[in-house]
Amino acid sequence: MRVLYYPGCSLRNSYPEFEKSTYEVCEKLNIELVEIPDWNCCGVVPSLAADNVMRHIGAIRSFINAQQKGKEIGTNVVVTVCSMCYNVLKRVNLILKEEADTLKNVNDFIDDQPDYVPTLKIVHFFDLLREIGFDKIKEKVSTPLEKLKVATYYGCALLRPEGVQIDDPENPKVFQDLVISVGAEPVNFPFKIECCGNYHITFEPEIVEMRTRKIIGSARSENTDLILSPCPLCTYNLNHGNETLKEDERVPVVFFTQLLALALGVKSYLPAEIENQILKKIGEEKNV
Amino acid sequence: MSEEKKPMVTIYIMGKAYKIPNTLTIMKAIEYAGYRFIRSCGCRGGFCGACTTFYRVKNDYKLHVDLACQKRVEDGMYIVQLPFIPAEKPKWDLDKMRPATDEVIRVFPEITRCLSCNVCTQACPQDIEVMRAIQALRRGDLENAVNLTFDCISCGACSMRCPAEITHYQVFQLARRLYGKYETIPAKHLMERVKEIEEGKFDDEMSKLMDMDVEELKELYKKREIEK
Numbered sequence: 001m002r003v004l005y006y007p008g009c010s011l012r013n014s015y016p017e018f019e020k021s022t023y024e025v026c027e028k029l030n031i032e033l034v035e036i037p038d039w040n041c042c043g044v045v046p047s048l049a050a051d052n053v054m055r056h057i058g059a060i061r062s063f064i065n066a067q068q069k070g071k072e073i074g075t076n077v078v079v080t081v082c083s084m085c086y087n088v089l090k091r092v093n094l095i096l097k098e099e100a101d102t103l104k105n106v107n108d109f110i111d112d113q114p115d116y117v118p119t120l121k122i123v124h125f126f127d128l129l130r131e132i133g134f135d136k137i138k139e140k141v142s143t144p145l146e147k148l149k150v151a152t153y154y155g156c157a158l159l160r161p162e163g164v165q166i167d168d169p170e171n172p173k174v175f176q177d178l179v180i181s182v183g184a185e186p187v188n189f190p191f192k193i194e195c196c197g198n199y200h201i202t203f204e205p206e207i208v209e210m211r212t213r214k215i216i217g218s219a220r221s222e223n224t225d226l227i228l229s230p231c232p233l234c235t236y237n238l239n240h241g242n243e244t245l246k247e248d249e250r251v252p253v254v255f256f257t258q259l260l261a262l263a264l265g266v267k268s269y270l271p272a273e274i275e276n277q278i279l280k281k282i283g284e285e286k287n288v
Numbered sequence: 289m290s291e292e293k294k295p296m297v298t299i300y301i302m303g304k305a306y307k308i309p310n311t312l313t314i315m316k317a318i319e320y321a322g323y324r325f326i327r328s329c330g331c332r333g334g335f336c337g338a339c340t341t342f343y344r345v346k347n348d349y350k351l352h353v354d355l356a357c358q359k360r361v362e363d364g365m366y367i368v369q370l371p372f373i374p375a376e377k378p379k380w381d382l383d384k385m386r387p388a389t390d391e392v393i394r395v396f397p398e399i400t401r402c403l404s405c406n407v408c409t410q411a412c413p414q415d416i417e418v419m420r421a422i423q424a425l426r427r428g429d430l431e432n433a434v435n436l437t438f439d440c441i442s443c444g445a446c447s448m449r450c451p452a453e454i455t456h457y458q459v460f461q462l463a464r465r466l467y468g469k470y471e472t473i474p475a476k477h478l479m480e481r482v483k484e485i486e487e488g489k490f491d492d493e494m495s496k497l498m499d500m501d502v503e504e505l506k507e508l509y510k511k512r513e514i515e516k
Binding site for chain 1: 389400402405409426427428429451
């Protein structure tokens with residue numbers, strides 16, 4: 001499987017382990033990621049005003065570059081692992097597919113690049129995993145994570161608004177499917193789709209603290225070993241919440257690709273301490 | 289050919305019309321029209337970035353930017369020169385920094401406001417891909433940003449046009465200095481020259497110049513060797 005790949009700034013600047021573990025997983029699952037040349041920042045926050053297209057030019061310039069690269073390699077599928085980037089790219093692409101006048105405005109404004117013809121398909125990495133099939137992934141697992149209890153935290157960006165959701169927004173299960181395929185036990189906790197507080201972390205960190213403490217507490221009440229996150233910002237906020245808790249109330253937060261990499265027997269880029277904890281739990285002690 | 293028979297064009301300098309021979313650069317044209325430069329004029333050779341000039345031409349909605357010393361006049365040009373680009377230069381200490389893009393973003397957080405409009409690139413008289421370089425910094429690619437902006441003359445046109453209010457030329461200067469300090473191989477000849485200067489090799493010549501009066505200096509300047 002060969003797809004266009006949009007990494008996003010957070011993976012490059014804040015969480016390289018998310019991207020590196022993704023590459024490891026892809027090699028194991030025969031997914032070839034072809035990075036979009038000269039991709040721009042996606043814009044980070046989708047514009048809430050319907051007519052403010054200016055905020056989306058960065059995403060659209062990336063689409064134009066992707067469209068050209070896609071012709072070369074014969075695909076129209078763009079994949080991203082960051083759930084915020086996914087949310088923005090998917091929403092912008094939808095707008096351009098549905099609103100002919102907006103598309104024309106944008107193409108007229110971007111007069112230094114070819115027009116965008118909205119034929120790209122924006123998908124999240126979960127969509128690719130689902131396409132490959134969780135039973136197929138299970139076959140490739142070399143280190144089954146038995147006995148490991150994993151809370152699957154979705155956040156908001158993969159599920160809302162309507163039109164971009166990768167699963168049922170009220171009761172998603174794709175994340176649990178992944179956890180089951182690697183042999184671990186998913187923890188179905190009530191706060192799995194609650195918002196972490198998002199960008200309030202910059203000006204009102206108390207809001208984030210309040211929310212993430214609830215999320216972590218809810219996951220922890222089910223004796224969970226780990227919280228899996230699909231999102232750099234959620235991870236940042238959950239870690240911030242962890243810092244405000246006593247040591248024995250904390251739950252480590254890792255990216256889903258890191259756990260998948262560990263199960264597939266490739267480099268997980270997990271902190272050694274967490275990797276050892278997991279291996280100890282599943283009874284496969286490794287000498288590091 | 290006499291002056292009158294040369295093809296003339298009409299240009300507008302800050303709104304006032306002047307007939308100018310079409311062979312002149314904007315800089316020469318402004319002088320031809322009777323102005324005397326006390327600013328917005330430097331090397332006259334396209335290197336110093338002092339003569340940034342904004343203009344529009346007939347039947348074109350685009351605002352153009354060029355160096356006055358490099359661009360020939362066109363009929364119907366409306367021109368204005370910017371004497372100065374207002375920008376605060378933040379202080380940084382290279383010794384305490386790493387050659388990484390997050391260091392650049394820390395000093396200039398406004399680069400994350402980039403809207404990808406690419407107006408900066410369109411404003412650049414040096415044809416630098418300014419937006420690509422800013423986005424390279426967002427992507428964590430310091431080397432790319434440095435290489436893309438090597439020809440920057442710090443004229444500041446990009447920074448006057450940017451809706452995100454980025455001062456690109458200062459951002460790139462920091463990027464290049466970080467890269468130059470930590471990532472490039474030190475130039476041996478430069479180190480040797482710096483050592484010579486520090487040891488006072490040129491002190492005598494320098495004080496000879498400092499002691500000359502203006503007339504002597506002028507004479508010396510006229511007789512200087514010019515690279516052809």
